Amino acid sequence: TKKMYKLTLYKYVPHFLKWRFWMTTNEFDKYKSDREYVVNDAKLYKKYQDNDGFTYTNQAKCFRLYHMLGAHKRFTLNADGTRNKKTTSQKTQIDGCFHIIFDMLDDLKENGVYDKSNIIIMSDHGDKGKAQWGTLLYKPAGSTGAYKTNSAPVSFLDIPATLAQISQWTDTPLEQLQNRYNQDRFKTKPFEALPLVSGLDFGQVARIEAELVNWPGLEIMVRTNRYYPEKDLFAHVLGYVAEANSAEMEKDPDLAMGDLVGKAGLELELEKRLRGHKGLYQMEVDAHGRMLAKSLSEAPSAGQELALSLDRDLQQAAWDALAGEAGCVVVMEPDTGKLRALVTSPAYDNNLFAAGISRRDWEALRTSKRYPLQNRVIQSVYPPGSVWKLLMAVFFLENGVDPRETVFCGGQTKLGNQIFRCWRRGGHGSQTLEQSLINSCDVYYYIMAERLGIDKISAFAKQCGFGRPTGVDLPHERSGLVPSRDWKQRYRKQVWVRGDTFNTSIGQGFTLVTPIQMAVYVSAMLNGGDLLKPQLLEDAPREVRGRIPAELGHLRFVVQAMRRTAGGGTAKVVGRHDADMGGKTGTAQVTKLKMTANDRRLRTAELAYLHRDHAWIATWGSKNGKTYVVIVMVEHGGGGSSVAGPVAKKVYEYLFGPDTAAPGYRAPEAPQPAGRMLGTVSGPLPGMTNDSNDPPKRRRR
Secondary structure: OEEEEEEEEOOOOOOOOOOOOOEOHHHHHHHHHOOOEEEOOOOOOOOOOOOOOOOOEOOOOOEEEEOOOOOEEEEOEOOOOOEOOOOOOOOOOOOOEOEOOOOOOOOOOOOOEEEOOOOEEEOOOOOOOOOOOOOOOOOOOOOOOOEEEOOEEEOOOOHHHHHHHHHHHHOOOHHHHHHHHHHHOOOOOOOOOEEEEEEEOHHHHHHHHHHHHHOOOEEEEEEEEOOOOOHHHOHHHHOEEEEOOHHHHHHOOOOOOOOEEEEEHHHHHOHHHHHOEOOEEEEEEOOOOOEEEEEEEEOOEOOOOOOEOOOHHHHHHHHHHHOOOOEEEEEEOOOOOEEEEEEEEOOOOOHHHHOOOOHHHHHHHHHOOOOOOOOOOOOOOEOOHHHHHHHHHHHHHHOOOOOOOOEEEOOEEEEOOEEEEOOOOOOOEEEOHHHHHHHOOHHHHHHHHHHHOHHHHHHHHHHOOOOOOOOOOOOOOOOOEOOOHHHHHHHHOOOOOHHHHHHHHOOOOOOEEOHHHHHHHHHHHHHOOEEEOOEOEOOOOOOEEEEOOOOHHHHHHHHHHHHHHHHHOOOHHHOOOOOEEEEEEEEEOOOOOOEOOOOOEOOHHHOOHHHOOEEEEEEEEEEOOEEEEEEEEEOOOOOHHHHHHHHHHHHHHHHHOOOOOOOOOOOOOOOOOOOOOOOOOOOOOOOOOOOOOOOOOOOOO
16 A cells, blocks of 8 residues: 545535634624524633643734635734734734633533534544634535525535636646536535545645645545556456445445445455455434534454465566567466466556546557457457367267378368368378377368267357356456357358358357466366366365366377377477476467468468467476466467467476476576476376377477
8 A cells, every 4th residue: 555645625614724723802702792602512621822832922813714604804913903904914913912712611622612503613623524723614514515604505615716726736627527526516425525636646735735725625635545566467467446436336335435446357356355344433413413422333344365376476477478469378277276377468557547547548548459458368259279179179089089080181171162271281181180189280170070060069168168257256257159050140140051160160260269268178178177267366265167078088188189289299389308298279360361362371470460360379287296277379479389389488487497308408507496386286187197008209309
């Protein structure tokens, strides 16, 4: 927390001058003759002349006196205590001492003295609604919004001029201040402050304080405010707090004007646990609503202290690995569901919102083409590309496809007048299921998917957790899309065609997923099929939200294929000699393939940025009993192996340290930490122990 300055307006409580309020006895007697006073039953101070320098001699005081009818005059006093009518500003020496207007009373410590119009004549309170010694306030009865004198409502404040001055001080648009005043004026009690501008810097505070004496009714409040030292590194996870709006206050009766509530991220999702409970005072008031006594009936309690599962240094390593690219990284423990890193780039400084974001900063964030306000891990949906083949491979095995059956890939296949291409121009030749995963052959999936049909594919994908939220403790998570015949007919008013099945089989077409859904699915393949809720709290229990409807042997088959893909296939960029690694790359098309005149596909550098492919890689790594799933997605990055792969590699270098078993590795001259491995995993991972007679080969690099 840190201090934050807020400019507030007491709508019906104008402040008097900052100096003490003094009157000669005859001035008080004259005033007293015009009013009937009601003195509270509190003990009264007996003497004030010798307390805190209250005795002044041979001094003149020039001050602004607010008359009870709302008029004010600036005047000086003659030596005999009468008002000087010739001048309005000249100081005059006064022989003798001034007397505090109530020095004949015994105690003014607690409640002050009121007249019959409910006007506070003097009080020593510094609370809102009351002032220090010498400050003349007025406190209207009830909630009418103005006090009454002789049945005529009078306002001490020139609201339009006051708001115009605040606009000048703070560079806040006048229209914005007027709207806030008009919206909130009836939401506060008459004696409560109405916040107008938050997040004043020290320079503004100094300037305003110097002029507040001329603007009664305004006050600067100092309060603690949430401060996020990591700024954009954790902005999408933590979110931010800001003042509660009308809808939030109507929904939650515990909220009041000026209360801070969570607006995004964990601040919003865990608001009830973080906020705590307000204390309660029991107050005794008279018929005019004046407080006579106050006692604490219920002590306030702080909110819970929550420890996140995220690792700050791992988060930083993943952020640095993205190097400013638009994309995201998810690091998850497959056996517990604990998230160790959740990075979205670009992001924003959440302190801007906590302090009250300016119109200029808001417009810059809102209109940015890089969408820094979007949490790409849970709120952005993308075609998964070839990482979808991890699901399709399990689906094929569950539906009776022989993994030894081959499909010939000549680089393309025809469907009527359409040509569906493989990413490799010359094709892959004959491919088994395992080979199709290692080489990411598209034609294999076209043929097998058409054989089984979209209805079975759609049903299986939904059972695997796609098309619905994962349940992570972050707001506004999107579900993605698993297309089906019914969906296309309902929303597109079109029938399903065979080409749609081809596209779905390789993660293209209408298929959309979030990166965190892919992390949950890969984790499930490793832990035996449990679809776990991703957890952001360190003490959160393991929560199973579903299961992959597949045999354990089929999951192990795909895990083994991922191991071989990292050893020498398209995901070899993450392969290591000192750890057990697996991966699957994906390159997801954003638009239809762009071809040159000689039937050559345009390279990434030749395409406009928004037409470039998204780069995916889904990986896992295990070393010394510690296992992690790392998912990387780079928007418009191009190839998964060339762009997303190096990002994942850097994340594993942080987790496991440098690959000391790699050929040609030379230890650095200065010792470096061997990396950090987080969390624990119970039991061996399915497929991690290689029981086959054909162990995977590691290619030397």
